[in-house]
Amino acid sequence: MAGDAPLLDVRDLCVSFRSGGRDVPIIENVSFTVCEREILGIVGESGSGKSVTAMAIMRLIDDPGVSLRGSVRFRGQELTTLPQKAFRHIRGREIAMIFQDPMTAFTPVYTIGWQIDEAIRVHERVSKSEARTRTVRLLGDMGVPDPERTANRYPHQLSGGLRQRAMIAMALSCNPALLIADEPTTALDVTVQAQILDLLRNLRTDYGSAVMLITHDMGVVAETCDHVMVLYSGRVAERGPASAIFTQPAHPYTAALLDSIPPLTGPRPMRLPSIAGVPPAPLERPPGCAFAPRCHYAHDACSVLPPLVRFAEQDVACILPGEGKALPPRILHGAEA
Amino acid sequence: MTDILKAIELRKDYRLPRGKTLRALDNVSLTVRSGEVLGLVGESGCGKSTLGRCLLRLTDLTSGTILFEDQDISRTNERALRPVRRQMQMVFQDSYAALNPKRRIGDLLAEPLRVHPDKNGQKRSRQVIEARLDELMDLVSLPRSALARYPHEFSGGQRQRINIARALALSPRLIVADEPVSALDVSVQAQIVNLFTDLKEQLGLTYVFIAHDLAVVRQISTRVAVMYLGAIVELGDTDTVMQRPAHPYTAALISAVPEPVIGASDRRILLHGDVPSPVSPPSGCRFHTRCPKAEKRCSEEAPLLRSIDEGHEVSCHFPNL
Numbered sequence: 001m002a003g004d005a006p007l008l009d010v011r012d013l014c015v016s017f018r019s020g021g022r023d024v025p026i027i028e029n030v031s032f033t034v035c036e037r038e039i040l041g042i043v044g045e046s047g048s049g050k051s052v053t054a055m056a057i058m059r060l061i062d063d064p065g066v067s068l069r070g071s072v073r074f075r076g077q078e079l080t081t082l083p084q085k086a087f088r089h090i091r092g093r094e095i096a097m098i099f100q101d102p103m104t105a106f107t108p109v110y111t112i113g114w115q116i117d118e119a120i121r122v123h124e125r126v127s128k129s130e131a132r133t134r135t136v137r138l139l140g141d142m143g144v145p146d147p148e149r150t151a152n153r154y155p156h157q158l159s160g161g162l163r164q165r166a167m168i169a170m171a172l173s174c175n176p177a178l179l180i181a182d183e184p185t186t187a188l189d190v191t192v193q194a195q196i197l198d199l200l201r202n203l204r205t206d207y208g209s210a211v212m213l214i215t216h217d218m219g220v221v222a223e224t225c226d227h228v229m230v231l232y233s234g235r236v237a238e239r240g241p242a243s244a245i246f247t248q249p250a251h252p253y254t255a256a257l258l259d260s261i262p263p264l265t266g267p268r269p270m271r272l273p274s275i276a277g278v279p280p281a282p283l284e285r286p287p288g289c290a291f292a293p294r295c296h297y298a299h300d301a302c303s304v305l306p307p308l309v310r311f312a313e314q315d316v317a318c319i320l321p322g323e324g325k326a327l328p329p330r331i332l333h334g335a336e337a
Numbered sequence: 338m339t340d341i342l343k344a345i346e347l348r349k350d351y352r353l354p355r356g357k358t359l360r361a362l363d364n365v366s367l368t369v370r371s372g373e374v375l376g377l378v379g380e381s382g383c384g385k386s387t388l389g390r391c392l393l394r395l396t397d398l399t400s401g402t403i404l405f406e407d408q409d410i411s412r413t414n415e416r417a418l419r420p421v422r423r424q425m426q427m428v429f430q431d432s433y434a435a436l437n438p439k440r441r442i443g444d445l446l447a448e449p450l451r452v453h454p455d456k457n458g459q460k461r462s463r464q465v466i467e468a469r470l471d472e473l474m475d476l477v478s479l480p481r482s483a484l485a486r487y488p489h490e491f492s493g494g495q496r497q498r499i500n501i502a503r504a505l506a507l508s509p510r511l512i513v514a515d516e517p518v519s520a521l522d523v524s525v526q527a528q529i530v531n532l533f534t535d536l537k538e539q540l541g542l543t544y545v546f547i548a549h550d551l552a553v554v555r556q557i558s559t560r561v562a563v564m565y566l567g568a569i570v571e572l573g574d575t576d577t578v579m580q581r582p583a584h585p586y587t588a589a590l591i592s593a594v595p596e597p598v599i600g601a602s603d604r605r606i607l608l609h610g611d612v613p614s615p616v617s618p619p620s621g622c623r624f625h626t627r628c629p630k631a632e633k634r635c636s637e638e639a640p641l642l643r644s645i646d647e648g649h650e651v652s653c654h655f656p657n658l
């Protein structure tokens with residue numbers, strides 16, 4: 001296939017749920033691409049629609065009141081209209097997903113080795129012993145100590161970090177081209193998180209996989225991702241290369257979010273620059289820009305929904321660049337970077 | 338600075354099934370100075386919450402001594418403890434679980450004011466209580482109308498303000514905050530961290546601030562204590578500990594924090610494995626199974642917490658100096 005055609009191409013994805021007789025728009029017109037071997041970070045505060053985006057792509061939303069619009073193409077093939085059976089070939093084999101809580105991926109009654117063996121055998125015709133050989137190698141690759149023995153243990157017998165590694169091993173068992181990881185390190189301690197992020201960073205070279213990494217932690221994105229998409233209240237606020245977004249965020253929300261993170265080095269401010277208020281609930285989004293009630297720069301023109309426009313290297317849903325205004329200044333810089 | 342609270346050789350064992358015990362705190366000594374913010378950091382299960390609860394006598398000690406302004410409260414019964422209880426309060430992580438969902442905010446906040454007598458030993462009148470409730474709402478920047486509403490009507494950040502207001506009701510001098518911002522989104526977390534800072538200045542409070550997020554702890558604390566498997570491994574001024582960590586664990590912990598800066602991961606010290614089970618901690622130095630600097634002596638002999646510099650203590654045979 002063409003070298004730079006995206007692996008995953010999501011266009012104008014909209015997901016809404018029926019609730020109290022109304023359609024509640026959860027995510028609106030979310031578009032992004034993931035290229036081969038790329039790590040895309042999807043970042044946003046809780047409720048911004050990160051998980052719903054992932055679940056929609058994986059067709060894992062089984063709410064009868066859900067309505068889904070837009071297009072999800074994987075290697076050029078439309079997934080949203082693919083028959084269930086054909087889709088099952090892609091899910092697990094081409095696109096795999098891991099979650100914050102590994103217990104959701106494993107059944108408590110079987111050993112993790114048995115479960116990974118089965119995941120392999122669902123998609124490939126291999127003998128039990130061949131599958132086990134691969135399982136053990138995968139577990140070892142994921143940094144699980146003593147993989148032969150660990151394979152024979154039950155999920156609850158493992159620590160959180162080991163369970164997370166086992167889940168990643170299972171997700172990688174069929175060598176997927178894309179791994180969707182929804183807050184994979186949120187429940188882990190920082191020293192273990194560092195190990196798992198290291199592992200995810202190396203997947204592209206070791207397994208040739210691209211990763212869509214969902215997190216609420218800007219630090220995790222900066223350390224792991226090539227590209228970033230910032231969601232705010234179900235919409236794309238800003239999208240672009242991590243290097244650009246972390247150096248010069250173009251959306252006032254991104255800038256304010258980065259500023260509100262206490263710095264680990266350098267001078268300590270007396271008070272943190274904080275954003276007043278909270279993101280609006282889906283039904284309470286103001287007309288126009290959803291960030292307007294909290295934005296320093298809000299003015300009349302912001303009451304019309306700002307489209308995504310190109311600014312520098314990123315795409316930004318804010319009226320300011322179009323008005324030729326300066327970018328929001330950073331109040332505080334994390335480190336001397 | 339005077340000391341408000343002093344903990345001496347605290348030990349806390351939890352009994353487990355099949356006759357096992359888990360030593361959640363092993364020989365922990367520390368002093369909380371009046372007017373400071375002592376940050377308590379460490380990974381899950383290292384004993385931060387247990388220590389916080391022990392300091393406030395919300396749980397019994399297995400052994401050790403706690404002095405609140407020189408008064409030994411380690412074994413005082415609940416009745417005799419009451420006047421001290423007013424002086425020390427706790428704020429928890431889970432803002433929702435801490436609030437009875439069936440009761441209005443005003444009612445929840447009035448409770449401690451009804452139960453405890455005022456400074457002169459008198460029961461507070463309704464007017465006094467109502468005036469105090471308004472004052473509390475102002476302190477935490479919530480509208481007074483919030484008093485008539487129920488917990489579920491508020492966001493996580495607002496509920497945390499309510500919990501803080503409740504902790505402040507009796508004008509305590511010491512607040513132990515156990516992961517008070519961990520469940521909040523960053524933008525809201527910054528608001529609450531600022532609120533803690535403002536209240537401390539305004540009311541002359543002292544905090545023990547528990548968190549696993551080092552950046553948050555650095556922001557708010559004057560001193561930091563780092564815990565690993567039930568023990569304090571390093572203690573010192575925030576800037577000293579953060580800039581020149583002497584314990585290899587502290588150094589690794591700081592380097593593991595993902596920073597929102599491109600290229601920050603280059604200086605990472607990657608530890609191997611997980612924290613061992615506290616039911617059977619490693620021999621000698623408890624960190625030796627993961628320590629990049631471990632030598633033979635480390636698995637044989639437990640290092641003691643000792644002073645390596647003015648106000649800087651570390652328990653390691655081979656500290657980074």
Ligand SMILES: Nc1ncnc2c1ncn2[C@@H]1O[C@H](COP(=O)(O)OP(=O)(O)OP(=O)(O)O)[C@@H](O)[C@H]1O
Nearest residue numbers: 351359361380381382383384385386387388549615
């Ligand atoms: N009631 C209890 N019974 C038995 N063990 C307990 C009890 N409470 C805590 N522990 C154990 O004591 C140790 C210290 O627990 P503690 O809750 O103080 O840790 P922590 O540092 O606050 O962790 P976290 O960051 O996860 O909140 C842990 O191993 C925990 O499992």
Ligand SMILES: Nc1ncnc2c1ncn2[C@@H]1O[C@H](COP(=O)(O)OP(=O)(O)O)[C@@H](O)[C@H]1O
Nearest residue numbers: 017026044045046047048049050051052053063
């Ligand atoms: N099945 C559902 N029915 C109705 N609302 C839902 C459903 N699943 C998620 N939501 C709502 O969608 C929004 C986004 O949720 P989610 O994608 O889980 O956010 P996050 O960014 O934290 O992962 C939230 O407001 C959530 O309450």
Ligand code: SF4
Nearest residue numbers: 289292295302318319
């Ligand atoms: S469109 Fe207006 S309100 Fe929205 S982020 Fe830009 S300046 Fe702020």
Ligand code: SF4
Nearest residue numbers: 622625628635653654
């Ligand atoms: S005593 Fe040894 S094992 Fe423990 S922290 Fe120091 S160097 Fe590492």
Ligand SMILES: [Mg+2]
Nearest residue numbers: 050051052183
């Ligand atoms: Mg989510």
Ligand SMILES: [Mg+2]
Nearest residue numbers: 385386387515
């Ligand atoms: Mg705790």
